[in-house]
Amino acid sequence: MAEIAIKQVAKRFGGFTALHSIDLTIADQEFMVLLGASGCGKTTLLRIVAGLETPSQGEVWIGGRRVDHLPPRDRGIAMVFQNYAVFPHLTVFENIAFGLRMKKLPQQEVERRVNRTAELMHIEQLLKRYSGQLSGGQRQRVAVARALAMEPDVILMDEPLSNLDALLRLEMRAELKGVLAASKTTTIYVTHDQVEAMSLADRIAVMHQGHIVQAASPVEVYRNPAARFVGSFIGNPPMNFIPATKTANGSWTVAGLTLPGPKSDKHKIDFAIRPEDVDAGNEGLHATVRVIEPLGPHTLVTCDVEGGLFRAILESNATIAVGDRLRLAPKADRIRWFDPETTNAL
Amino acid sequence: MHGKALPYLLLMPATLFLCVFFLYPFALVAFEAFTRDGGFTLDNFRTMAGNWKFPVAFWNTTLLAAIVVPIQLVTALLMATVVSRLETGRGAALYIFAIPLGISDLAAGLIWLAIFDQSGFLNTLLSNLGLVDRPVMFLGYQSKLTIFIAVVLAEIWRATAIMMVILVAGMGLIPREYHEAAEVFGASPWKRFVKITLPLLRPSLQTAIILRVILAFEVFAVVAALGGTNLPVLMGETYNWQFSLQDRNVAAAFALLILAISVGLTLFFLRALRVPKEARI
Ligand SMILES: Nc1ncnc2c1ncn2[C@@H]1O[C@H](COP(=O)(O)OP(=O)(O)OP(=O)(O)O)[C@@H](O)[C@H]1O
Ligand SMILES: [Mg+2]
Numbered sequence: 001m002a003e004i005a006i007k008q009v010a011k012r013f014g015g016f017t018a019l020h021s022i023d024l025t026i027a028d029q030e031f032m033v034l035l036g037a038s039g040c041g042k043t044t045l046l047r048i049v050a051g052l053e054t055p056s057q058g059e060v061w062i063g064g065r066r067v068d069h070l071p072p073r074d075r076g077i078a079m080v081f082q083n084y085a086v087f088p089h090l091t092v093f094e095n096i097a098f099g100l101r102m103k104k105l106p107q108q109e110v111e112r113r114v115n116r117t118a119e120l121m122h123i124e125q126l127l128k129r130y131s132g133q134l135s136g137g138q139r140q141r142v143a144v145a146r147a148l149a150m151e152p153d154v155i156l157m158d159e160p161l162s163n164l165d166a167l168l169r170l171e172m173r174a175e176l177k178g179v180l181a182a183s184k185t186t187t188i189y190v191t192h193d194q195v196e197a198m199s200l201a202d203r204i205a206v207m208h209q210g211h212i213v214q215a216a217s218p219v220e221v222y223r224n225p226a227a228r229f230v231g232s233f234i235g236n237p238p239m240n241f242i243p244a245t246k247t248a249n250g251s252w253t254v255a256g257l258t259l260p261g262p263k264s265d266k267h268k269i270d271f272a273i274r275p276e277d278v279d280a281g282n283e284g285l286h287a288t289v290r291v292i293e294p295l296g297p298h299t300l301v302t303c304d305v306e307g308g309l310f311r312a313i314l315e316s317n318a319t320i321a322v323g324d325r326l327r328l329a330p331k332a333d334r335i336r337w338f339d340p341e342t343t344n345a346l
Numbered sequence: 347m348h349g350k351a352l353p354y355l356l357l358m359p360a361t362l363f364l365c366v367f368f369l370y371p372f373a374l375v376a377f378e379a380f381t382r383d384g385g386f387t388l389d390n391f392r393t394m395a396g397n398w399k400f401p402v403a404f405w406n407t408t409l410l411a412a413i414v415v416p417i418q419l420v421t422a423l424l425m426a427t428v429v430s431r432l433e434t435g436r437g438a439a440l441y442i443f444a445i446p447l448g449i450s451d452l453a454a455g456l457i458w459l460a461i462f463d464q465s466g467f468l469n470t471l472l473s474n475l476g477l478v479d480r481p482v483m484f485l486g487y488q489s490k491l492t493i494f495i496a497v498v499l500a501e502i503w504r505a506t507a508i509m510m511v512i513l514v515a516g517m518g519l520i521p522r523e524y525h526e527a528a529e530v531f532g533a534s535p536w537k538r539f540v541k542i543t544l545p546l547l548r549p550s551l552q553t554a555i556i557l558r559v560i561l562a563f564e565v566f567a568v569v570a571a572l573g574g575t576n577l578p579v580l581m582g583e584t585y586n587w588q589f590s591l592q593d594r595n596v597a598a599a600f601a602l603l604i605l606a607i608s609v610g611l612t613l614f615f616l617r618a619l620r621v622p623k624e625a626r627i
Contacts, residue, residue: 052526073532085527089545089625098541099531130624150531 002063002076002153002186003028004049009058011044018044020210021058026186026203031177032215033197034190036207037233042190043082045207046156049188050079062154073102075154078147082158082190084139086131092118092142093127099150117145120175122168136163141172151183158190173200194234198222206230225336228270228343237275237300237311241338242285244271252337255285255306259330262337262346269346270338275300276313277334280320284329285310289322303328379598390599394587403578410494410579411562414501418558419551421502422509427539429510430517440514444507451504455571458500459485462492462572485572493573500568505561509554516550517543519627546627552619559615560608580604 004026011019018041026032034042047053049060051072060068067075078099087095094101096114105113118124121141131139140163147155160176161169177200180187191197197204198218205215206229214226225231231239244252244261245268252261254271261269276298278284287303287310294300294316301320303310305328312328320326337346382389394400429439446454461467462484469481484492524546528538544551566581575582580600588597 050530052530072526072530073534077530079527079530081523081527083523085521085523087524087527087542088627089621098528098533102532102537130622132624132626146531 003061004154004186004188005059005061006045006049007059007061009045009048009055009060011041011048011053012056018210019048019055022210022212024205024212024215026188029181029184029186031180031187031189031200031202033201033204034188034207035192035194035197035204035234037192040207041210042192042207043158046079046158046188046190049154050077050156051075076152077154077156078150078152079155080140080143080147080157080160082162084143086134086139086142086146088131090130091127092123092129092131092134095131095142096127096146096149098146103150113149113151114145117149120148120179121145121172137165137168140164144172144176148179152185154186154188155180156188159192160189161196162191162193169196176200194236206233208233223334224345225272226345228272228338231272231336231338235274237313239272239274239336240305240310240312242271242306242308242310243340244269244337255287257283257285257330259335261335264339264346266339268340270340272336272338273330273334275311277331278312278314278328279331280312280314280317280326281329282327284327287312287326287328289320289324289326292320292322301326375598375601378595379602382595390595391603393593393596394599394603397583399578399583403580403583406494406577407563407565407579407581410497410501410565411559414498415555415558415562417498418502418506418509419555421506422513422554425506425510426513426517427543429514440511443510446504447507447511449504450567451565452567452571454500454504455568458496458503458568459571462496485576487576490577493577496572497565497569497577500572501562501565504568505558508561509558512550512554512557513547516547516554519550520546521627548619548621549626552615555619556612556615559611563604563607563611 004024006022006024006026009019009022010017022045024032034045036042044053048055048068049062051067051070055068058068059066062075062077072079086092087098090098093114096117097110100110100113114127115124118127121144123138123141123145126134126138126142131142134142140160144157144160147157161172164172173196189200201218203215204218204221206213206221208227208229214221214230216224216226221230222234225234225239228241232241242254244254244259246264246266247253247258250260250263252259252269252271259271261271285305287305289301289303290309291302292299293302295313297316298313299316299320301312301314303312303326310328314320338344339346379390380386380388425443429436429443432439449457459466463469464481464483468484469478472478473481483489485496520543524542525538528542533541564581565579566585569577569579569582570585575586581604584597584600584604587593587600
């Protein structure tokens, strides 16, 4: 049992606040992905859980035990560092074996685990090399193998696949997910690659400037962003936002279209829709086509709507041309509304 | 002219300087060591080795080096570890530890003489405490052991900082992430020191040890101040032959011997603490 509870954890570096009172619970055996832009505090949060950084306030619990005063080695964790930290004076074999030797496991068991994880990471032919003789991606896989070999209750991974080519990354991603599920490990996985986050996570915690904006399942995060930031950060191309003006209570005008919406005492709120959730037709948002990018089965059409950019993914259709005026009908159940001041979902 | 030749051209002045002021005198000394009255001979070395003081001086010097250098190495590693961990005041601590570096070896010897002398601090302290009735002769000609200990103390006091400064610089070159990774993977502070710090510090250890060993075999002024001629060492004998016995050829033989020991030990430590190219940071 290794549930992780992060309670009101904040971190200040001098006058700069890197983390604002973070609350996050990760269930036993859950795969939690921390997703956010560069500099939002992902690594800092991971290092606090690992014990490499002391929180300025708050508590960290692992497996029902308060650990924020414990050194890293007493927390039952393994970690993949963002900059790998593969020891330069040890061979790949000894790097992977490092933690096992510290645990004083018998040589036979050490060899078994090193060989197994090396095979998993496709680095079995590199075991005799030194870190200086490896490519960035190979080094990264050594770092992952070193953590997996520990068979820990909790594994913390800081962008462990960031340096691999697309194909290898896809393969490693699948392997990691399989191994970690089979070994019943609780995982915190940092990435800024949203596709990776979507495909791996049980839950995604979206971070923004030291806050966790939303922690929910991938589908929930995608479909029901809790804040405007989540909608614009997740999804490629991102969600479209258009200002909406109140016409009556619960009725809003958006780019020439009147829609039922939330009851609010505000006059202006933001209407939001994902690019794939509109259809071209006779009714809908008034749009002028600016750019057309065929993607094969679909076409990405970038338009002007209310003087702002609007992206729509439409069925491939040879008749659309730049300068055309389109009507884009949003799917009613996919429309979301946001408060322009707090940026939260309404 | 540009390209490959340029680095060599830039090194030229320094090379010339070395040749004129080092290689030439060295050649002269070597020539003197192997000649007497104009002819080639090994007599100078025979005279050197045949003198009754030679084995004593040789063993004294070796023993001093064998005792002082390891103690200094451990002390310097300890101090460097402490200094490296300081978050504030690291500069101040370094300066304080490095004060003895600014004092010449003769002055250092004199400072310790002032402590161990018959009318020195130690005797004053002991008699004020009522532990002795009259001053003790710590450094008399019968008390070779006390002289030896005094020299060891003075040498440690004087030259540990040079090793520490080198090691502090070396520790600063080891990225923090290696210590952190070792910490996460279960290494205690002692294990981290042995498994991470020491191996990654090898290049600096090499420099520090070589420098210190060479200096140890050149020990002279501290011994002269504390022991006079009661504790013969190789460098002291060189001085003796050159100036008291007025035999430049034997003195040159001594100088060559010290050089040979230094070169030999340097080569030994270069090999022993070599870091393979692929295993560097
Ligand atoms: N030791 C430190 N001292 C001062 N500021 C720091 C320190 N470590 C991190 N920061 C700051 O805290 C913020 C969060 O850093 P962090 O490394 O957690 O970002 P990240 O989300 O991991 O980014 P990336 O995706 O680029 O790795 C950044 O603005 C960074 O400049
Ligand atoms: Mg990071």
